[in-house]
Amino acid sequence: MKLIQKLRSSMAFNIIGSIIIVLLIFGILVSTLGYFIFTDTFKREYSTTTYHMADTAASLVNGDHLDDYLEGREQEEYQQTRELLQGFCLKMNVTMVYVILVDRSDYGRFVSVFNPINNAVDNSEYTEWELGHERDTTNDEYRRKYQAVYEQQVPYETVYRIKTTDGQHSHITTLVPIIGSDGNVSAILCMQRPFSELFNAARPYLIVIAAATIILAALASIFIALFIRKQFVNPVRKITKEATRFSKENTIGEPLGSVSRIEEISNLAGSIDTMEHDMVSYIDNLTAVTAENERIGTEMALASRIQSTSVPNTFPPFLDRKEFDIYASMTPAKEVGGDFYNFYWIDDDHLAVVIGDVSGKGIPGALFMMVTNILTNQAAQSMGRPAEILAHVNEDLCKHNRVDMFVTLWLGILDTKTGRIVAANAGHEYPAIQHGGEFSLLKDKHGFVLGGMPGMKYTEYEITLAPGDKLFVYTDGIPEATNSNKELLGTDRMIDILNKDSSASPEGIINNIYKSIDDFVGKAEQFDDITMLCLEYKGKDDQDNEH
Amino acid sequence: MNIEKILNGTELTIALDGRLDANTADELETEIVNSLEGITGLIIDLDKLEYVSSAGLRVFLLTYKKMVKQGEMKIVNVNEDVMSIFEMTEFTDILDINKKEENK
Numbered sequence: 001m002k003l004i005q006k007l008r009s010s011m012a013f014n015i016i017g018s019i020i021i022v023l024l025i026f027g028i029l030v031s032t033l034g035y036f037i038f039t040d041t042f043k044r045e046y047s048t049t050t051y052h053m054a055d056t057a058a059s060l061v062n063g064d065h066l067d068d069y070l071e072g073r074e075q076e077e078y079q080q081t082r083e084l085l086q087g088f089c090l091k092m093n094v095t096m097v098y099v100i101l102v103d104r105s106d107y108g109r110f111v112s113v114f115n116p117i118n119n120a121v122d123n124s125e126y127t128e129w130e131l132g133h134e135r136d137t138t139n140d141e142y143r144r145k146y147q148a149v150y151e152q153q154v155p156y157e158t159v160y161r162i163k164t165t166d167g168q169h170s171h172i173t174t175l176v177p178i179i180g181s182d183g184n185v186s187a188i189l190c191m192q193r194p195f196s197e198l199f200n201a202a203r204p205y206l207i208v209i210a211a212a213t214i215i216l217a218a219l220a221s222i223f224i225a226l227f228i229r230k231q232f233v234n235p236v237r238k239i240t241k242e243a244t245r246f247s248k249e250n251t252i253g254e255p256l257g258s259v260s261r262i263e264e265i266s267n268l269a270g271s272i273d274t275m276e277h278d279m280v281s282y283i284d285n286l287t288a289v290t291a292e293n294e295r296i297g298t299e300m301a302l303a304s305r306i307q308s309t310s311v312p313n314t315f316p317p318f319l320d321r322k323e324f325d326i327y328a329s330m331t332p333a334k335e336v337g338g339d340f341y342n343f344y345w346i347d348d349d350h351l352a353v354v355i356g357d358v359s360g361k362g363i364p365g366a367l368f369m370m371v372t373n374i375l376t377n378q379a380a381q382s383m384g385r386p387a388e389i390l391a392h393v394n395e396d397l398c399k400h401n402r403v404d405m406f407v408t409l410w411l412g413i414l415d416t417k418t419g420r421i422v423a424a425n426a427g428h429e430y431p432a433i434q435h436g437g438e439f440s441l442l443k444d445k446h447g448f449v450l451g452g453m454p455g456m457k458y459t460e461y462e463i464t465l466a467p468g469d470k471l472f473v474y475t476d477g478i479p480e481a482t483n484s485n486k487e488l489l490g491t492d493r494m495i496d497i498l499n500k501d502s503s504a505s506p507e508g509i510i511n512n513i514y515k516s517i518d519d520f521v522g523k524a525e526q527f528d529d530i531t532m533l534c535l536e537y538k539g540k541d542d543q544d545n546e547h
Numbered sequence: 548m549n550i551e552k553i554l555n556g557t558e559l560t561i562a563l564d565g566r567l568d569a570n571t572a573d574e575l576e577t578e579i580v581n582s583l584e585g586i587t588g589l590i591i592d593l594d595k596l597e598y599v600s601s602a603g604l605r606v607f608l609l610t611y612k613k614m615v616k617q618g619e620m621k622i623v624n625v626n627e628d629v630m631s632i633f634e635m636t637e638f639t640d641i642l643d644i645n646k647k648e649e650n651k
Binding site: 361430449452453486 | 566569601602635636637640
């Protein structure tokens with residue numbers, strides 16, 4: 001069963017099978033057609049030969065004395081003619097000859113004059129009609145043909161009995177006229193010859209055709225099988241093997257090259273060779289890209305940690321300072337961001353608080369942010385005035401700024417003894433101040449962003465926080481948080497959120513903002529960095545002061 | 548965001564439509580930087596601009612720095628929301644920025 005299944009699915013087997021069937025049909029068609037043409041030609045040849053023989057026999061008969069023979073005259077000549085015809089039958093292998101006079105009124109009856117028989121030719125058992133034997137015409141065919149011959153419409157007529165029904169052997173009978181001296185037809189000579197020679201000749205012919213067809217089919221099959229095997233099956237096997245090997249090993253193998261003279265197969269092999277090269281270089285490429293991505297991922301994770309730890313990130317940061325409470329958070333949209341906050345002591349009583357936002361996100365923003373953060377810290381440590389610090393940082397940033405990035409920055413210096421903040425704003429968002437009861441935006445005096453243009457001047461202003469008052473500074477990621485309807489959160493909503501629980505601790509305030517932003521944004525993606533800082537002034541710490 | 552450019556001799560008008568944020572600022576930067584050659588007058592029409600982020604401001608600043616050397620630059624038809632951003636960052640101090648004239 002398995003073998004049959006295999007054979008059925010084998011292309012070579014199918015092709016050879018089809019070819020054999022086609023050749024067989026072809027052979028049958030050719031031999032049938034050949035047989036008919038052969039039979040036809042043979043019949044014509046045979047009847048022509050028979051005609052010539054009959055014509056010769058007819059010349060032996062004296063057409064003028066037939067009536068005399070019937071009436072008993074010219075007995076000697078009759079006997080001579082009869083013997084001549086008898087001898088003719090024997091020598092020429094003719095079954096019988098009969099000379100008859102047909103009743104010309106309707107050709108329905110005839111009377112026999114001569115009838116020599118040679119039963120040995122065809123194993124027949126005919127008996128001779130004696131002189132004057134009368135008989136009805138056998139059938140209409142004979143009747144028509146007797147008439148045609150008598151009326152000399154044709155030189156002769158032939159009757160074929162190839163498939164006989166009455167037990168007679170197949171034979172042909174040729175009818176020729178016997179013409180008297182007056183030029184008229186006086187009788188008909190019929191000559192019957194066996195026709196078995198046709199089959200004797202046709203059989204070898206058929207055998208030759210059949211044998212030729214079978215041999216041709218066999219040769220064609222072998223040739224095609226060899227061709228298919230060499231040019232098709234083997235190359236396809238080779239290609240399949242190579243493709244299977246490649247899918248397992250993913251390495252470039254021996255080139256298949258020109259495996260077949262069949263163009264399509266050859267092209268397929270070429271495509272496999274090309275595909276292997278393409279795939280291998282693609283895989284190499286992909287491996288390299290994946291490795292590169294992994295490396296970048298690792299580096300970005302490290303960069304993210306470096307950035308988040310470059311600013312104070314443990315709260316409360318100064319356990320021994322009771323004058324204020326501070327909390328801040330920084331959430332980049334990507335691994336690293338351009339936002340930052342910072343706070344550090346300038347001296348024992350002065351805390352600098354910074355929040356900034358670089359005009360860019362991701363790695364460029366982060367690098368610019370780190371530089372700004374460090375420059376600001378250095379400037380703050382050496383200069384006391386916020387306006388001076390900002391102008392100085394601006395010059396520094398402008399000097400080396402080749403990418404036209406800039407940073408908005410708010411800087412305030414808190415005097416922890418008095419709650420007084422001296423601040424300056426370089427294009428940054430308005431701070432929110434809780435003075436007494438509620439938060440409100442402080443529309444402070446702005447200067448130009450840092451790093452944009454050299455030579456900028458900044459103005460200072462003061463905020464005084466009473467104990468319990470709070471300062472909230474933030475980056476534009478908060479007012480510009482966007483929901484799925486493309487609505488911005490806005491500073492009004494931000495103030496409302498701050499005032500929902502304005503007495504909360506700085507940490508509580510920041511957590512409230514986060515939660516509200518999440519609710520507002522919903523499923524929309526966070527596009528911008530979000531950074532905020534909240535400071536609550538608690539009042540002068542007497543213990544600390546004594547210290 | 549849509550960027551529409553109309554060139555009239557050496558005067559170029561660029562009209563912005565939509566949101567100019569970090570995602571679209573790069574596109575605008577390329578567009579502008581590639582069309583400034585030989586321009587002596589640049590008008591940036593913000594009539595249909597809904598929002599500008601700091602990345603967008605950066606493009607205006609670098610455009611300004613280029614235009615200072617070759618001609619004049621004006622930002623016109625600025626709506627209130629965008630204007631407040633220009634004001635907060637003090638771009639109004641540096642650039643020639645004109646509010647949308649509602650009364651006209």
